[in-house]
Structure formats: C-alpha cells, structure tokens
Amino acid sequence: MSAAAVVLLAAVVLIVLALVYFLVSVIFALTKIAKGLDETIAAVGEIVEKSAPVAPVVDDINANLDAAVSALEGLLVKKAGMEDAVGLVEGLYPGAAAQGFRDFPDSKTTKAPRIGEVYTRGTLTLARLGREAPIAAASPIGGPVLRNVLGGSLAARALYPADRPGRSPVIGTNAPVQYEAPDADPSTV
Amino acid sequence: MWVLALIVLLVVFPVVVILLKGVLDEANAIVPSIAKIRDAARAGSKDLDAVPLLLTTQRQVKETVENVAAYGGSLDVILDDAR
Numbered sequence: 418m419s420a421a422a423v424v425l426l427a428a429v430v431l432i433v434l435a436l437v438y439f440l441v442s443v444i445f446a447l448t449k450i451a452k453g454l455d456e457t458i459a460a461v462g463e464i465v466e467k468s469a470p471v472a473p474v475v476d477d478i479n480a481n482l483d484a485a486v487s488a489l490e491g492l493l494v495k496k497a498g499m500e501d502a503v504g505l506v507e508g509l510y511p512g513a514a515a516q517g518f519r520d521f522p523d524s525k526t527t528k529a530p531r532i533g534e535v536y537t538r539g540t541l542t543l544a545r546l547g548r549e550a551p552i553a554a555a556s557p558i559g560g561p562v563l564r565n566v567l568g569g570s571l572a573a574r575a576l577y578p579a580d581r582p583g584r585s586p587v588i589g590t591n592a593p594v595q596y597e598a599p600d601a602d603p604s605t606v
Numbered sequence: 607m608w609v610l611a612l613i614v615l616l617v618v619f620p621v622v623v624i625l626l627k628g629v630l631d632e633a634n635a636i637v638p639s640i641a642k643i644r645d646a647a648r649a650g651s652k653d654l655d656a657v658p659l660l661l662t663t664q665r666q667v668k669e670t671v672e673n674v675a676a677y678g679g680s681l682d683v684i685l686d687d688a689r
Binding site: 457494 | 607612622643648661682
C-alpha cells in the first residue's frame, strides 16, 4: 500500500469518526428536544383542558352584568330624567357622559349638567333618595329640584313643619356627652 | 492519488466537520428554548388552577344581579319618575 493510499484511508477514517461523533451528539440533542416537547405538549394540553369552561362562564357573567347595567340605566333615566342622569353619571365618573348609556343612544348627545362640580357624591345620593321621594315631606312639584336651591330648601324645611328640633348634639373633647367607648384609643381620635 | 488524498484530508474533512458542528450547535441551542417553553406552559397550567373559582364568581354575580334587580324594583316603587 502506497503512502498516498494510507493518507487517503486515514482521511476517510477521520471523516467517519467525525460523522459518528457529531451525529450521535445531534441524536442526543434531538432526544432532549423531543422529551422537552412532550412535556410542553402535556402542559399545553392541561391549559386547553382547564381553560375550556372559561368562555361560557365568562359569557354568562357578562350577560348577567349587561342585564344589570341595562336595568340600572333604565331606572336612573326613568327616575332622574335624561339630563340629570347623564349629569349624575358624569359627576361620579368624569368623562363617562361622552360614552352615554347603552340603551339610550341619545344620551351621547345630551349635554351633561355640571352636577358634580356643585354637589358631593353623598349629597347627590341623598338628593336623589330624599328630596324627590314620597317618603320625604313633599315631593317637589314643577320639575327636578336637584339644582333648585329654593325648592330644595323648602323641601328640607317641610320635614319639620311644626317646630325645628334642638341644635345638633355638641361633639368634640369638650362635649357634655362623650360618645367614644371608655376603652377607646385616644390617639386614633 | 496524492492529490485525491490531500483533497479529502484538507478540504472534505474540514468541510464535513464544520457542517456537522453547525448542525450540533443549532440543535443544542434549541434545548434551552424548549425548556423555557415547557416551564412557561407549566406555569400557565398552574395559573389556571384557579379557574374553578369562576363558577363561584358566576353564582355570586347572578345572586348580586338578582339583589340589584330587587332593589331596583323597590326604588322604582319608592321614587317618583322624573317627568
């Protein structure tokens, strides 16, 4: 065998050894990949299985909430009128008037009175529940009384037609009657 | 004969090694990515363990809406209409 043949044979052997080494390494790497993909597929299958009932449940929740929103909006518009309803919503949630009510397309074009700039949220709530309710002294006649100062004052005064009660109880540290519990922490007052 | 031996030794063998090493490097580079995807999928699956609580939320929303409807009906009776 000539020297050239020996060199050629050695080169071929080196090539075969390189093929074996790298291909076996690739096989091991592909085995890891396949194992990782199997675990990933199992986890994804769990995700699919667990998330399957989410859509109908969320749809049902949204349907209930939509019905509640529609009912409350309808009640608010019915009781307060469109303008005051939009003003109340705008007062509680600034910017909400631009979106309007779902079931009242004309609410988007209704100009919201600036109720929120005059009354606090608590006052707004009491105004709606008290002044315009039959349970109060007298329901105002002649339209909404919410921004009618005179009407509101008369309605409040009508609560005590005979005589006003005494002054409001004195409160504070010098009050004759202390309402705090005896064991109350004074540092929290 | 010498020319063929030298070509195989100095050209074919390096090219084969370079190509195989490239394949091996790319295969090894996929392994950590697969591990990350697997961990993310497991974490996502674990996060969804709370999905059954949606049934509780669904029931409570339904009860709340029923209560709101009852209050609304009462308010409709108590309060005068605007116009």
